[in-house]
Amino acid sequence: MTPELAAKFNVIDSFDNHHHIPEHFAKVNEAASASGKVGIISCGWDPGYFSLARILADSALPEGDSYTFWGRGVSQGHSDAIRRIEGVKDARQYTVPVEAALESVRNNEHPEFTARQMHLRECWVVAEDGADKAAIEEAIKTMPDYFEPYDTTVTFITQEELERDHSGLPHGGSVIRSGRTGFDREFNNTVEFTLNLDSNPFFTSSILVAAARAAYRMNQEGQCGAKTLFDVPPAYLSHHTREELLAHML
Numbered sequence: 001m002t003p004e005l006a007a008k009f010n011v012i013d014s015f016d017n018h019h020h021i022p023e024h025f026a027k028v029n030e031a032a033s034a035s036g037k038v039g040i041i042s043c044g045w046d047p048g049y050f051s052l053a054r055i056l057a058d059s060a061l062p063e064g065d066s067y068t069f070w071g072r073g074v075s076q077g078h079s080d081a082i083r084r085i086e087g088v089k090d091a092r093q094y095t096v097p098v099e100a101a102l103e104s105v106r107n108n109e110h111p112e113f114t115a116r117q118m119h120l121r122e123c124w125v126v127a128e129d130g131a132d133k134a135a136i137e138e139a140i141k142t143m144p145d146y147f148e149p150y151d152t153t154v155t156f157i158t159q160e161e162l163e164r165d166h167s168g169l170p171h172g173g174s175v176i177r178s179g180r181t182g183f184d185r186e187f188n189n190t191v192e193f194t195l196n197l198d199s200n201p202f203f204t205s206s207i208l209v210a211a212a213r214a215a216y217r218m219n220q221e222g223q224c225g226a227k228t229l230f231d232v233p234p235a236y237l238s239h240h241t242r243e244e245l246l247a248h249m250l
Helices: 004-007 017-033 051-061 076-083 099-106 133-141 159-165 200-220 242-248
Strands: 038-040 064-070 088-097 119-127 151-156 171-181 187-197 225-227
Touching: 004 038, 017 038, 017 225, 038 133, 038 159, 038 200, 051 064, 051 171, 051 187, 064 088, 064 099, 076 088, 076 119, 088 159, 088 187, 099 187, 119 133, 133 151, 171 242, 187 200
Parallel strands: 038 225, 119 151
Antiparallel strands: 064 171, 088 119, 171 187
């Protein structure tokens, strides 16, 4: 939708398929450049704010390693994948960082991880009456990409329990950069950017509002084409005046 809308309007989106961002960027850039509009893509919190955290930390610590942990929080895409399984009435899936992995990174041990070593998948499932729960659990745990690469737990609950205990959409996570400085690289340094969100959708929409503010300002200056948060001056995202930013944020 973004390339079609960028042919007429300044636009923002939260496109989050990391592997296809370059392709998406090219399509939006073609449309927005032709129309003289600005299209800021992939401006949620990952990609988006976490992307900024990664580039800032990497810039200051070019010799090091970056790690991204998601959760504990509800993964809406993974929850939907469970709900598509035959016999499933409803479901919530939580992505949970492995505490030992987090601790290792924070201790500047520079570990190399598999996906299984970094995150757990915690599934809460409401089965249809008479459904084969063993088959549902097997389908979840063997699902390629979504669950097969991870240690996954499946717990069956009632609809009432799901609505009581799992109705929210919390999420969050951390970007951690561990790097060395000094003439002999003798100093360890850790940069960590963390989000703890009661509502993933509401926080994401707040970032989109800020990006829309920036898109308007950039277009008013005569800029056009596709952009990411890498291309946006931080002051253009803010609702404060430049005077307020200089006095209180710098």
